[in-house]
């Protein structure tokens with residue numbers, strides 16, 4: 267059942283308590299409740315996703331930020347940006363960030379997963395062993411415009427019976443999309459056409475695939491927590507309830523979890539304690555999970571004491587390895603005939619009407635149809651910052667009329683996907699309702715800055731191709747004229763944002779290692795009955811959009827947990 271408020275739920279004891287109903291938590295709770303004997307509680311801080319138009323309509327993806335469905339965090343002043351503070355969205359809704367994100371579906375490269383296997387000593391994290399989980403997660407569907415998509419993707423590598431709906435664009439921007447592929451054919455090299463960027467080699471130019479199906483967003487809530495699933499008698503989904511701390515078991519001799527209780531606060535209606543007899547699973551995300559652990563006494567003793575918290579579990583790596591992809595918009599003014607729906611209220615009304623009637627038209631689409639993935643030149647002075655030759659260093663998310671600028675324009679939204687900068691997540695108060703301190707430390711290594719420059723130069727090369735003659739007119743005013751390294755650095759520093767891909771704050775390391783937060787089976791080191799299952803456990807960030815990786819982490823975790831408790 268789904269409970270809207272803390273006191274609607276009467277039961278207090280469960281086999282599993284899953285904290286955070288985001289991308290990973292929804293998967294874990296859904297899969298564990300397939301075992302009828304397991305009593306599963308899923309606690310989510312945010313409200314239901316049902317009927318939230320800003321989440322359902324793919325093209326409104328940017329508009330849901332800065333609403334109550336977003337935690338509305340900000341970063342610390344960023345050094346490379348001369349102290350600028352960056353808004354840092356995270357989903358605060360059932361489905362978590364999968365219900366507010368931009369829906370670009372990329373699995374990452376085979377090198378990403380093989381590096382995970384290498385650095386954790388667990389071959390189960392390798393590309394080959396994780397591949398079946400991609401298929402288990404995925405339900406590839408046809409786009410709603412009914413066109414023939416032969417040649418737009420590789421049907422042999424997709425899943426058709428899974429949970430999350432994936433599709434290629436639902437609505438073509440004919441003049442724009444065509445030129446993207448003409449430019450790719452003309453330029454080759456980094457821009458070479460790729461039939462399917464989800465085949466393990468994430469390089470070149472191709473059609474974007476999105477976590478949307480039938481013209482609507484497919485989040486972990488719409489796919490793993492359908493009404494049919496939440497009707498299960500053994501699955502309890504508690505909304506609008508924030509977990510503040512884990513509590514140590516009062517019975518240390520018991521066979522149950524060492525931290526067997528969670529303290530939860532409802533929206534304005536008090537607090538309750540819920541208990542797990544088998545495991546507590548933290549899935550509150552790369553920001554939320556460490557935040558709860560700090561307030562429960564996990565972390566580096568001195569840091570905890572400085573915040574007024576009594577240290578209980580020495581875990582110096584917690585929050586230390588925060589990794590994210592910096593983001594930068596490079597605009598080019600264009601003469602095009604395709605309408606800017608978001609900038610014109612009449613067009614927007616018509617488009618919304620069309621979407622409501624048939625789930626077709628521009629609003630059925632995610633904000634990009636085409637992506638380019640490239641690498642630093644092979645003679646670059648820097649060592650490869652990524653996991654191997656199949657992984658990109660930067661991405662150009664190609665978009666038409668992105669954002670509300672009324673003048674026709676095209677955008678290369680750059681994401682630096684192989685960052686070597688490492689930030690921190692910490693706390694500076696003992697009040698769990700205070701926001702954590704988020705410092706992604708963007709662009710604090712020379713190679714990340716070089717990747718930024720290289721991406722801007724490649725964005726210019728792309729939109730400078732002959733294919734854009736008569737369409738792209740000039741570079742936008744913010745980046746125009748920035749040619750030297752120093753000028754480019756000033757443009758980047760003044761304008762970069764986040765791609766919202768925070769990860770690695772509770773990284774996996776080999777069993778027995780004296781660093782890291784969880785073992786390869788995702789159990790918190792040295793603690794019985796506590797796992798972390800979300801983006802925080804990635805030892806390295808995926809060199810692509812991370813949601814698909816989070817889904818397969820959660821699918822594998824659910825299998826591992828089931829196996830531990832049913833065999």
Ligand SMILES: Cc1cc2nc3c(=O)[nH]c(=O)nc-3n(C[C@H](O)[C@H](O)[C@H](O)COP(=O)(O)OP(=O)(O)OC[C@H]3O[C@@H](n4cnc5c(N)ncnc54)[C@H](O)[C@@H]3O)c2cc1C
Nearest residue numbers: 286288289290362363367368369370509551554801811813
């Ligand atoms: C704006 C935005 C755009 C993005 N675009 C893309 C994209 O296009 N493609 C892609 O692949 N990835 C994208 N991502 C990243 C992707 O969505 C995340 O990597 C993924 O959702 C992380 O999954 P998670 O389970 O770790 O955390 P989340 O999905 O964030 O889930 C965490 C959940 O825990 C809940 N929670 C947190 N703290 C508590 C607490 N104390 N008590 C109870 N509940 C709590 C949160 O409310 C949330 O529901 C984007 C993210 C954002 C925010």
